[in-house]
Amino acid sequence: MSFPKPPLHVVIAAPRGFCAGVDRAIKIVEVALDRYGPPVYVRHEIVHNRFVVDRLRGMGAVFVEELDDVPDGRPVIFSAHGVPKVVPAAAQARGLEYVDATCPLVSKVHRQAQRLVEAGKHILFIGHAGHPEVIGTFGQVPEGGMTLVETVEDAERIEVSNEENLSFLTQTTLSVDDTAEIVGTLQRRFPSIRAPRGEDICYATSNRQAAVKGIAARCERMLVIGAPNSSNSLRLAEVAERLGTPSRLIQRATDIDWDWLGTPATVGVTAGASAPELLVREVMGALSERFEVTEEEEAHVNEDMVFKLPRELVA
Known part of the structure; x- marks a missing residue:
């Protein structure tokens, strides 16, 4: 005998997921693999998301922590987070071809x-x-x-x-x-301290936090999809918690703690700037297996930012 699934209203924050800098960094690795052929080396995770990194690894990207781990004659990509000046200088000294995927x-x-x-x-x-x-x-x-x-x-x-x-x-x-x-x-x-000309916290970080603030009060629980080493994802979970909404950071649907989730009437879902929309859909699928889900997207702002690829990859 099957029992009816309990109802669950899921409010999905927008914007969420990939930002322009992450999208650009991933494309840089994909284009480099197509141009140079595998293996292409990447110093540090290109973005902080295991699913993304594993997919690129499957295409032929090799992730290393130090430039010394890159063999002579192979191209290397610097991650979206940026690197100290000494890193590209060392690559030049070795004659390595490199592409800088640092977010603009x-x-x-x-x-x-x-x-x-x-x-x-x-x-x-x-x-x-x-x-x-x-x-x-x-x-x-x-x-x-x-x-x-x-x-x-x-x-x-x-x-x-x-x-x-x-x-x-x-x-x-x-x-x-x-x-x-x-x-x-x-x-x-320090009243005379000089402020930056513009806001340093990026538009994507600000927008995703504002979107969580917009839905948190309506939700009994918040699921934030992102990696534990992703700063912007961790901040999303903190934002919800501070507004009184219990929140959990998960990497995949398999990380959902069903005992913690319980049987709420309304759950919020968002994703950090390094998490692909595919993982949002995966989480929605897992929720739908246990609940009779109704889905609502609440948009905060529309994002249309696009960053160009480096010249050396489009020439």
Whole structure:
């Protein structure tokens, strides 16, 4: 005897999933594989998503952590998160052909950092220690040119030698609310601190967080599809939690904790900027096996950003 499935209304946030920088980085690997033939080497995960990385690995991409792991004569791609200056310099010294897949919005932060240091400014960089984007940005300027600020507590405690000579920049994938609080603290303590010309937190990160805020109050649970090392995905789960909606970060449908999910009336679903829409549909399929699902997409803004491929791949 089969029992009827309980009803479940799923509210899917939009925008979600791939951003323009991630889409560009993945295409760079695909085009490079087509142009050079496998294997093509990629320094660090091209984007923080295991499904994406495994698919590209199956096409012939080889992911390594250091340039030393790339054999002579094979092309290498630098990940979307950006790399320190010494990495392309080392590739050139070895005569390696390389393609830089750094997101253009991260590259913009790199250029700002270089200009500020050249102008004699000391940079307070808001970000997460150890994240590849932070490592890459610090690697654009001489040692000592930047100081990392991770929390409001850091912003309250930090001591500087010249308060009139400060500027700040931020990682592109941070919590909008946390960053605003840290910036407010820095501006209170150092009124003359120079802000970046434009918002460093990227449009995709801001839009995805705003979309979660738009649906969280209606949902009893929130499923965020993304990798545990994906900064922007982690922030989406935090945003929902802070609004009182229990949230879980999952990589695939198989990661759903059904006991934790229970039998809610309404569940929210979103995906970090490195997660493909295919995984959203996979999660919806898993929910449909256990529930009588009705599906609603709630759009926050429409995204139409597209980044061009590097010239060396389209020439």
